[in-house]
Each structure stands twice: as structure tokens, then as C-alpha cells.
Amino acid sequence: MSAPVLEARGLVKLFGRVVGLDDVSLTVRAGEVLAVIGDNGAGKSTLIKCLSGAMVPDRGTILVDGEQVHFKRPQDARDAGIETVYQTLAVAPALDIASNLFLAREIRRKGPLGSVLRMLDTREMRRQAEEHVKRLGITTLQNIGQAVETLSGGQRQAVAVARAAAFGGKVVILDEPTAALGVRESGQVLRLVKDLRDQGLAVILISHNMPHVFEVADRVHIQRLGGCAGVVTPASHSMEDAVAIMTGAKTLTASAE
Template sequence: MTTPVLEARGLVKLFGRVIALDAVDLALYPGEILAVIGDNGAGKSTLIKCLSGVLVPDTGKIFVNGDEVRFRNPQDARSAGIETVHQVLAVAPALDIASNLFLGREIRRKGPLGSLLRMLDSKEMRRRSAEQIKNLGIGTLQNIGQAVETLSGGQRQAVAVARASAFGSHVVILDEPTAALGVRETGQVLKLIRDLRDTGKAVILISHDMQNVFALADRIHVQRLGARAAVITPKTHTMEDAVAIMTGARRMTTSHSTD
């Protein structure tokens, strides 16, 4: 059986007396889109924060490609090949597209200009940025030197996804990537997510939009009251089934879930 590229076993996270995560398991396989859904308070955000190094679980284990890891901060997760695009995009509006893609990972010029004077190699960063955007098939970003503040919401989302894809060698986590986008821009982002999967990346998609979830996801992880209620697929269950599981109107036994 294929080894999950990212796996969580028995994650528990407490905030005082509140159980935010109650022994949650999750498995993400190479080249798939796994949607994580659930009502507010179901533990989605806490789960993602544990997987991306923002929070440290109280108990439980996390594995990357079968090897146990321990994330103490987001940099640990990034070093393990896990990039996260949060709902509030961490882009620098005044900088151009290339500078945003390499934000925090700037390439310096070779020789004394880079090592002593710490001068950036803007030409190389623009070249690599253009290559990355071309590889992802992002047709809405034509001018790499364009300031991000001049871009539309969908284009900004594309910049954030391109940055995550460029450095997330294993996993890209997307938190509500189509929130506050129009119909046309949402369609562009959905295509980008599919293209991301087609390049071999494993994607975790957190979304409240059931239509998008069922259009994109290979499997769907359902959270309820801090626990994993079920893992279903768009082929075996309907949107109504998913909502019923989320709300507790329908209960799933372990034997009916699929991992």
C-alpha cells in the first residue's frame, strides 16, 4: 500500500478544558486532493495548524513519507516540504510578483556582491518565478515585475499558491482559497488547484463550499466536534451525505469510512 506523504495519528489538542482535537487521524497520499470539511468549532483550523507547525499537539504523532516528525514552528514544517496558504494571504502588496514568490528565501548574487554586500539577484528570481508560473499554467500573471497591490483577488491567490508550490516539495495546504472571490476568479483558482495536483503535489483543501469540494476532492475528511467523523469520497457519497455527517444527523462507523 502507498505510504502517505503526510499522516497524523491520534492528534490531541487542548485549550484549557476545551478539546479542540480529539485523537484525530488523517492520511494524505501523493498526488491527491484531500478536502477537510466541518462546521465552525469542528477542529479544522486546529488540525491544519498542527500539521503546518503553527500549533504543537499535546499528544499524537505526525509522519512525513513514513518518518515521524515533530514541528515546533512553521519553519520546521516548511523544511519538511509542507507549505500553507492561509485564508489571510501573507503577501507583500508593495513588492512585485517575483519578490513575493521568494519572500524570505531571496537569492543573493554570486561572489562578494552577495556574500558581503548582500545584493539580491533580481534577474534570477524573476527567471525562476516566470518558470514556476509557466509550469503551473497560470495564464493570469503575465508581468512578473508587476506589484501585487495592482492584482485582483484571484491573481493574488495565484501568487500565494505559486509560492507554496515552488517550495512545498511534498504538500500544499490551502485554507479557504476561494473565499471572497468572484465566480470567474474562483474558476481560475480551482483550475490552479487541479494543476497543482497534476504536477504531483499532494493538496489539503479546507473549504466551506461543498460544490467546490465535490468538484475537486479525491477524498473528503469530515471533522465534527473535534474528532474525525468520517472519510468519504465524491464517488460514494453526496453533498447531502456530507452535510448530514457534519451535523451529526448521520453517523458513520469506521468500517464505512475510507482512508
């Protein structure tokens, strides 16, 4: 079995007397989809924020490729190859697809036009954006110069995921990517998740949708009351088992780490 790309050991996060994370460990490997499930208040969001640099754990260790890291802000995680797509997407509706893919990473023109006048190389960004989208196999984004505000919910999600995959390099974290989508658009996003895995990226998928989780996940990390209630696989446990463990109706004796 390959070594983890991203690993968390004994993460603890306290909010006054409220325990956000209680000694939580997690591993995800290249070419794997790890789903994180749990009821509201189980610590899913806190865990993801710690892994993505949006929050600093009070105790515990985070490792990338076996090396200990200290994320103090989201940019630190991005620099380490971890990209996060939050439920709010954080796309700029008025800009086109290419501009969104290069948001905060814009390519400037060569020479004085770029260095002095700070003009953007729109043609090069569109060329690279087309390459990224084509490599990911995203067929729903045909016109790279199209404004994001004219896209459907599923297409906007594809833009956000494409941006993460293009620059993530190692790990892509997806926070409820199908929550606001219909059946057809959800299917497109799930296919994109599988494509990311097939290209060797490590994917962490946070979702409440059990059928979606069991369709794409290789392993399922179950959060309960701030701690990890166990790790299962779709081959070893059913959706009903996972929900029972998540709610405390069932206890897991062995994990699938």
C-alpha cells in the same frame, strides 16, 4: 495504493477544558486532493495548524514519508516540504510577483555584491519565478514584475499558491482559497488545485464551499466537535450526505481511508 506523504495519528489538542482535537487521524497521498470540512469549532483550523507547525499537539504522531517528525514552528514544516497558504495570504502588496515568490528565500548576487553588500539577484529571481509560474500553468500572471497590489483577488491567490507549490515539494495546504473570490476567479483557483494534484503534489483543501469541495476533492475528511466524523469520497457520498455527517444528522459507519 501508495503510501501517505503526510500522516497524522491520534492527534489531541486541549485548550484548558476545551477539546480542540480529539484523537484525530488523517492521511494524504501524492497526487491527491484531500478536502477537510466541518462546522465552525469542529477543529479544522487546529488540525491544520498542527500539520503546518503553527501549533504543537499535546498527543499524537505526525509522519512525513513514513518518518516521524516533530514540528515546533512553521519553518520545521516548510523544511519537511509542507507549505501552507492561509486565508490572509501573507503577500507583500508593494513588492512584485517575483519578490513575493522568493519572500524570505531571496537569491543574492554572487561574490562580494551578495555576501558583503547583500544585494539581491533580481534578474535570477524573476527568471526562476517565470519558470515556476509557467510550470504550474498559471496564465493569469503575465507580468512577473507587476506589483501584487495591482492584482485581483484571484491573481493574488495564484501568487500565494505558486509560492507554496514552488517550494512545498510534497504537500500544499490551502485554507479557504476561494472564500473571498467571485465565480470566475474561484474557477481559476480550482483549476490550479487540480494542476497541483496532476503534478504529483499532495493537496489539503480546507473549505466551507461544498460544490468546490466536490469538484476537486478525491477524498473528504469530515471534522465534527473536535473529532473526525469520517472520510468519504465524492463517488460514494453526495454533498447532502457530507453536510448531514458534518452536522450530526447522519452517522458514517465506514470511511474511505
